[in-house]
Amino acid sequence: MENSAALKKEEKSVESKLNELIFLLNNGDLGKEINTIPHKIQEVVEAKLSEPELIAEFKKVDDDHLSRLEKLDKIDMILQTNYIDTKIAKSIVVKRYAEFIIQAVIGLVMLTLGFAMIILPAPAYFEMFTIFHFTTNDGFTLMDLISLIVILTGVFLIIKAYFKFAEQS
Structure with missing residues (x-):
């Protein structure tokens, strides 16, 4: 009131x-x-500050080693001197969701590509570099190693995107 x-x-x-x-x-x-x-x-x-500068100012307040009251005073000063409307707030949220979705999609594509590299037959010149032999005709090849690296990178990107999204929510 x-x-x-x-x-x-x-x-x-x-x-x-x-x-x-x-x-x-x-x-x-x-x-x-x-x-x-x-x-x-x-x-x-x-x-007046532009949108990226305004966000940077808010982040700077969060990083400062100030008391809570001093941080509130700084935030109050930033809000009084700059205009924030719903369009700016929505664009920030859309950018954050877009970053998460793009990173997750790239991770899923890498995961799919890695499994496809393992399942699909590889060219003979790629299969001739066998790192570890199970039998005389079969073993762990260079193609399998590259596929596992691609799969692990995809899993890493998905997990990183999830934790980044969970932290922001």
């Missing part, structure tokens, strides 16, 4: 300042200064 009263008071304050600015522009004798006003307003708008 106190927050809504503070917001209404702040809105009235901003509105009264805007009305004062309009009154001064209409009734004041500004002369040459009238041309600099749009440029000053543009400079203030451009001074």
Whole structure:
């Protein structure tokens, strides 16, 4: 309830300042200064942080070795000086999900490729490099070793994507 009263008071304050600015522009004798006003307003708008810079500022607050109250003060200052809307928040969430999905899909493709390399017959020049012989005609080949490396890389990517996703949720 106190927050809504503070917001209404702040809105009235901003509105009264805007009305004062309009009154001064209409009734004041500004002369040459009238041309600099749009440029000053543009400079203030451009001074706002872009989306990646804003995220970096929030991450920097998290990395600082400050007390909780100091961290809250810094976050409050960032939120007051920069505009965050739902479009920015949605784009951040979409990017995070896209990173997870892309990494998981790459892992699944590598897993499938590795198993396909083991199951499908390999060319003779690849099969002639036998690392470990089970019998005189069969053994663990270079193709099997490469397939296992591809499978383990795919499993690693899937697990890494899962833990990254679980950490962010």
